[in-house]
Amino acid sequence: MKYNHKKVESKWHKKWVLEKVYEPDLKNAKNSYYNLMMFPYPSAEGLHVGNMYAFVGSDIHGRFKRMQGFNVFEPIGLDGFGIHSENYALKIGEHPMDQARVSEKNFYRQLQMIGNGFAWNEKLETYDPEYYKWTQWIFIQLYKKGLAYRKKSAVNWCPSCLTVLADEQVISGECERCNTKVIKKELEQWFFRITKYADKLLKGLDKIDWSEKVKIAQRNWIGKSEGASIKFSLVDVTGQKNGKHFVEVFTTRPDTIFGVTFVAISPEKAKFWLDIGWQAGEEVKSYITKALSERVAKDQNQDKDKSGIFSGILAVNPANNEKIPVWISDYILAGYGTGAVMGVPAHDERDFEFAKKFELAISDASLVSIEEGIKKSGGKKTVQFRLRDWLISRQRYWGAPIPMIHCEKCGWQTVPEKDLPVRLPYIKNFRPTGTSESPLAANENFYKVKCPKCEGVARRETDVSDTFLDSAWYYLGYLMLGNKKSLLRRGYAGQAKNKKFYFDGGLVKKWCPVNMYIGGAEHSVLHLLYVRFLAMVFKDLRLTNFGEPFKKFRAHGLLIKDGAKMSKSKGNVINPDEYIKNYGADVLRMYLMFLGPFDQGGDFRDGGIKGITRFLDRVWKIANSDKRSHYAKASRDGQGTSEELNKKIHKTIKKVTEDIENLNYNTSISALMVLLNEFEANMESVGKNELEIFTKLLAPFAPHMSEEVWREILKNKKSIHIAPWPKFDSKLIKDAEVDVVVQVNAKMRAVIKLPAGASQKDVEIAAKNNENISKYLISPIKKVIFIKDKFINFVV
């Protein structure tokens, strides 16, 4: 009887849904376990095999926990709002709103095929007005708390996507989406004050169980520097000391204060001085103008050749009263510290380079202690962060409209909560304009509104919010949307006024924080930072009772193809469809997991699929074998099992259990292969009991075939996926006889079988009686190293 993966897989997909195998009772479940995976954005033709790799790895964990008796909640949805989906729609010439429906259908079809234990009732899409109503509501809460604000500044602009980008979305000077070089543009935009949470975001990392590399990336991104701010008073070139003016610098090296030979300020700071009345020379003025304009146009990766000009002003080093020149230079960043540095060429490479280029003095003055340096300069200890506020506005169409209204008289007003959601209209001209305005700005029906305060004519904000805002709270959304009685579905007018937690409904409190979150490390400083930030805000707003959203996070590795990154431009992206069609989802799942350690990724090569296909074919053969079934009855109570085989089964249970726990799926699978080999060599000992254990161990990896064997062959009534995970007997695992390695001078000379627990004396006697050993023991033995049941080494 040949295994028909197509029939079997679709049969169980239907039954699982009917039997609600993967739908926990969200309200009453005990032992809740929230197993979350990063939801995909449906930007391309279909599901990427890299998505599948991640989802299967997460699902194996979820299935394992479910069999261990947890009520596992494993939801899925689509991150379909935002620039990535919009760019795809633009590329194929479809309207994003129409395309969303097409992609949605296709993605859900594919997500169904891979055989994950998804809780389909709770699925969500970020472009669903029921969903983005809350995205907007969150914006309003942040605005009310002063955490959302408008600011004019030089922001990152992608000339291809025609929108601004957050700092986190600029990767090595390029747009995160389309790899176009990003330029700077001076614009007024909405920001989230994530910097206010810099310290909390940093400290929280110590308390959560996350992949270390993600924690490190976040620490670096937040970039805390401890140092001092020091004031240098200014004198003009004529030497007149005018006590009122000073320049403040930030330094992490106050101990180098006596080596300062100049002060350098950013062009932005110089411009500010001009604005408040500084009478600079023409040459200086024109340098400032030039530096500023270059700063805006320059893409971030250009050469770091430093320019600069002497301002004509001198500063006084507060530690030794030495007069030093104040320079204006483009190597000074405006957005970090005070926008001014003390130049210490002897101890700082950049200062050295600058001093050399402009022939400034280089002092060899000796160091003092940090404390003393601060004291001598009259500075004070300060902390600086590298983290910048999160730029939220996007001049695009396909996103959640920012729920704000601007009135000439009353200023910025939030959209009243009863008017949410601010629906994104279906408009014909959805293409980005490039004018620093969203396409919505051309739509009068959309932007012309009454001021919520004075009822006068007002204008709605026409920018939409960053798609990373959509994904920054979706783990809560799953608990709010699926339940028909949820807050989200029934609306929220007048709700929760007296309630402790707004996101309550009982479910968030019951299921959050998320127990296990699995996803790509590429989101280390994007999604994973934003989610933590919002979770902290929610807690401070008393909307939830936890500050860290994910107790445990594990990053999976990158799946590559024949040694190269899969990408649309290279045309080597693998669509799982044809593999599932040809080999079945179980084979593809196991193949992906067998490639290598889950956190290291792997290289997708067609050749290796054969190994797994053979393996599952042999499992099927054994399950259907006459030789086996003949003994089934007798061995039901373990009677048919040989002691030797039973031992191996229990060792395998231990290994697979521990390996799954640590996400070492590749070695779990190899342990199953070893056991299968044993089964084949001892068919007469493989009865129902043995096969049941094996099938259970296989279930997380190959959910369809194991269910088929479990129910159709082994005739169990309920799904294997809620059957209890096998336990191993640690007594059984201990061997009665052990292999003891015998070495002479640390060279392996023999392996002898001895009863477990043999003493050093017994082992020595046995070893000396062994021909292979005795011939090496001619010279006197100087030393013996012995490890019980393992090892003996004679040093001669």
Add this chain to the structure above:
RNA sequence: GCUGGGGUGGCGAAAUUGGUAGACGCACUAGCCUUAGGAGUUAGCGGGGCAACCCAUGGGAGUUCGAGUCUCCCCCCCAGCACCA
């Protein structure tokens, strides 16, 4: 430049955390079965040697009875950050 992760057969990888290096799988070779096989099955498979054995985990040193594993120096690959004072 800084931070992190790596470097083991022809290939993907294991290695109980200092104790038999290469489990498991792919590819390959030979045999069997078959009208046939891109099926199944048996055996072999790091290099050298008839053998006893010897050599081998990027390179070099060190610690140790013993090092893929620990320490130091160097080389290479991947990922992230990058004028952050």
